[in-house]
Amino acid sequence: MVVIGIDPGLALMGFGVIESDGYRFKVLDYGVIDTPAHTNDGDRLLQIWNELNAMFQKYKPDAVSIEELFFNKNVKTAISVAQARGVALLAVKAAGIPLYEYTPLQAKQAVVGYGRAEKMQIQLMVKTILNLKEIPKPDDAADALAIAITHVNNAGMIRANGR
Template sequence: MRVLGIDPGMALLGYGIVTDPETPRALTYGVVSTAAHLRPERRLVSLYEELRRLLQQWQPDVVALEQLFFARNVTTALAVGQARGVVLLLCGQLSIPVVEYTPAQVKQAIGGYGRAGKRQMQEMVRLLLQLPSIPQPDDAADALAIALCHLHHLRSPWIKESHEQAPGPG
């Protein structure tokens, strides 16, 4: 299973693709960046085009997206919400399922504590994926953590059982 984790943002959208719930490994990670001097609609088009290329190249089975849970800066929250809209639109167009996790859920799954610090989370991502160094920039490390969170939830016996018993389409 390929899981694309996304840490949404207008200036930097972090992404990370992980595979294999038993021994996870990173296939790729990085950021999609947009130029600050561009108008918002051009930045969203840029995100759309780059993310579409990424989705078509790697063909993930599912996209794990960070929920916008709380933001002190309204302008930032709006920009993140717009970037999330691009992700949701593309996944809808390409029929890729989307699961969403709050930052606390990601921290609980990866760090073992819902209020784990950023440095602790980055080090756990490095260890879990057996990477030589902490992924950079932070947005990419966050995206990998979101993808790992989904793999963690797939390994849960309760989650496995509910997926096995879920009725098929139709």
């Protein structure tokens, strides 16, 4: 199964592409979609749309998992992240790829086994689970890989429950 994990953001949208049989993991790609700050929001969102669609064509994922938003005290940031997340959701649905959403708590539990894990604990486990030489950078890419791992770890339960 090929899974693309997405950590939504307007300036930096993290992505992680993994392949797994449910036991072993292989990293196919990870990084960020980096949209220039000096560009208007419409162009930034279009760049996200285009890069996600190119990624879907290249990797032909069986599923896309995306992090759900949690309340952010900075309203301007929350709105821009929500816009970018909306474009990502639309791109996934337009491509006809099954979409799964996970909270940060679910990702922490799936990757570390503890819902209050610190960011560094998550990053170290992502490195270990995926057998990487170093922690994926930037943080957005590591978070996206964690969301992809979360889906693989939950895929068995989803199949068992018929969802």
